[in-house]
């Protein structure tokens with residue numbers, strides 16, 4: 402055993418959770434080390450759908466433009482297609498990922514950012530490069546083996562896989578961002594609910610110019626209803642675009658009880674041929690791997706000084722594209738809290754709010770993603786294609802929908818309805834943006850006595866902004882001189898922000914008098930920021946002289962509906978609760 406390396410935060414894993422934890426911590430000036438088992442970052446595309454909330458996080462962390470520059474843009478994501486193969490019959494489409502005109506309007510109203518398709522092997526380098534440039538010390542081929550913790554810190558034993566020896570890292574806190582087989586979560590004894598290995602899936606990455614089947618209906622996802630497509634997997638065969646239109650990833654199921662198939666090149670090519678449906682197109686298989694669909698979530702994300710994030714605490718299939726999004730958002734929730742505890746501003750109790758806020762989100766995401774798989778079955782049912790049968794029977798059922806009979810008309814309607822229902826997977830804007838933290842479970846949210854407004858429309862499909870404590874600050878376009886910016890651009894960068902309007906001078910003075918850094922934002926005619934469209938006035942749910950205190954992660958922590966001469970005391974009380982001193 403050699404010398405002990407010291408740091409404030411040790412992060413195990415350089416996937417979306419670990420890389421974004423490192424990026425946020427380094428941005429906030431917190432010393433951190435990342436150890437990661439392999440010699441490189443993700444070498445396959447994996448997660449890709451990047452939703453507006455994640456883009457807001459990346460905007461705050463200063464890497465939004467880099468992601469946009471490399472990602473497939475939103476307008477090329479949106480024709481989720483159901484077909485018998487890419488070259489075969491098309492059964493229907495869903496306008497997806499904000500590309501339905503009505504949903505597009507909701508996206509534009511909800512956020513200054515656009516969702517995009519950013520494959521994980523491109524995302525990780527952006528996050529990691531920025532983290533390292535800001536101070537993260539990164540060690541490839543370094544494997545976490547175990548840890549112990551005491552009152553002052555955590556000691557992790559790490560194996561250097563290049564040299565073959567082990568050493569210790571002493572940190573004040575440990576983040577386990579080590580993925581779906583997390584050893585850190587297991588060693589910390591985090592209680593898990595649900596089940597691993599619900600179904601079997603194979604990913605096949607390949608190159609082929611499929612533009613003639615895709616460019617006229619640009620999409621991230623092409624679902625293939627073919628014989629065998631309901632065995633295991635994620636609802637049907639999937640041809641997913643990695644780069645338009647010549648890099649692809651197929652997801653194909655297998656019977657988990659029978660074990661994974663032998664992933665030979667011949668096997669991979671045969672699956673590609675079946676789903677593409679055109680033997681004349683040259684195909685180069687790059688890699689294939691087997692994985693299982695999981696339905697598992699941790700009830701607690703922390704034990705003492707050990708915190709887990711990402712797949713370590715929520716394991717679910719790729720449906721709805723929530724994997725890396727939720728992982729990045731976990732890390733963003735945790736990083737500012739660690740920073741304030743480490744610099745002595747907050748009591749360690751603040752860290753209890755991490756589980757209180759993120760575990761319900763993780764559970765919701767796991768449930769939604771698995772439900773989305775089951776909601777594909779009605780598409781097959783509409784074609785009498787669920788029961789085991791010969792390929793000829795399936796093709797005959799599919800062909801029957803073209804008949805001029807009453808039965809065929811019913812079948813066409815059933816198919817249309819089943820495909821349209823898939824908006825819960827492909828256009829679930831509420832799932833992406835409606836996360837609200839409860840003041841009943843999280844002390845980092847101060848209740849303001851108002852009743853929970855709930856949701857006027859389906860909360861999975863529609864985003865509903867709110868400024869009530871626990872909600873993310875609503876986005877509105879405001880101006881500063883000739884500059885147009887989002888209310889979300891006035892917050893973040895690791896600081897609390899107090900937003901008020903004309904008549905809110907007491908709140909501004911109160912914010913400036915606090916020990917913790919609070920940026921102040923005054924919005925109104927002739928003020929630092931103006932609201933020319935009146936959007937902010939419509940969304941803020943408080944009068945001009947009221948106040949919103951927004952946390953570094955963009956969630957409203959405290960709200961008051963009007964001017965108060967004792968604003969200083971009110972704000973100090975709120976901060977004591979939020980920072981765990983109360």
Ligand code: FDA
Nearest residue numbers: 414415416417418438447448544545579580711712719724
């Ligand atoms: P992630 O698994 O990305 O990262 C874990 C990190 O920990 C890695 O850097 C790993 O090397 C490291 N690590 C693990 N054990 C360690 C140890 N003992 N010591 C040091 N380092 C250790 N999602 C999706 O939406 N669509 C998709 O198509 C796919 N496809 C897919 C394919 C494959 C093969 C995988 C593994 C995963 C997917 N996913 C996916 C899931 C998606 O990739 C996942 O939700 C996110 O990557 C989760 O991010 P994390 O950072 O939590 O874990």
